[in-house]
Amino acid sequence: MSGNFLTIPGDSLGRRSRSSSLTDLISSFDNKAQAHTELQKITAFSGQFDKNHKPTFSKDEYGKPVPGSMTEYRGAEAQARVCTEMKELCEIIHEYGKTPCKGLLPPELKSATKVISFGELFTIYTVISDKLVGLLLRTRKYQLTYFEGEVLFQKRDDDVPVFLMKSIEEIREYCNNKALQARRSVSPMPN
Numbered sequence: 001m002s003g004n005f006l007t008i009p010g011d012s013l014g015r016r017s018r019s020s021s022l023t024d025l026i027s028s029f030d031n032k033a034q035a036h037t038e039l040q041k042i043t044a045f046s047g048q049f050d051k052n053h054k055p056t057f058s059k060d061e062y063g064k065p066v067p068g069s070m071t072e073y074r075g076a077e078a079q080a081r082v083c084t085e086m087k088e089l090c091e092i093i094h095e096y097g098k099t100p101c102k103g104l105l106p107p108e109l110k111s112a113t114k115v116i117s118f119g120e121l122f123t124i125y126t127v128i129s130d131k132l133v134g135l136l137l138r139t140r141k142y143q144l145t146y147f148e149g150e151v152l153f154q155k156r157d158d159d160v161p162v163f164l165m166k167s168i169e170e171i172r173e174y175c176n177n178k179a180l181q182a183r184r185s186v187s188p189m190p191n
Helices: 012-042 072-096 118-123 133-139 170-183
Strands: 114-117 163-164
Touching: 012 163, 072 114, 072 118, 072 133, 072 170, 114 118, 118 133, 118 163
Parallel strands: none
Antiparallel strands: 114 163
């Protein structure tokens, strides 16, 4: 009997496969350890940060989290949550808003389906969330709503009309698809 605990007497094939699988495991561990050491050199908050090491990124990678990381996963979940909040805001405008008089609207607002004043919307929405102004800016960016001015402020802009620019069905479909895309864009859930 040999001194190697991996060998079985008279089993030369088993010895070779067990030995190679152990070698593969050790090699895999060494590769992961080396990758982790390299990552620590470029992570500013690690004890092994090397300020002389300059990471290189392509245009597509710059400013984006490492694929498969928890940061990437949390970002996708946050984007999906914002899409849901945008949809809820548009549903509130649809529910509490009034149908605009198409004859009095300028040509670029002819597609508006509902209108509500910012003051009224602020009163309704503050019970639900404190992010109204940010969500209004986001919905305007995606052309779901329209209002004049850069940012709306309580009291000063209470009379500014906020227009819903698409039907609520189109908005629901758009926001649901956008949330689904955000969740699908992320790599598989990290451990």
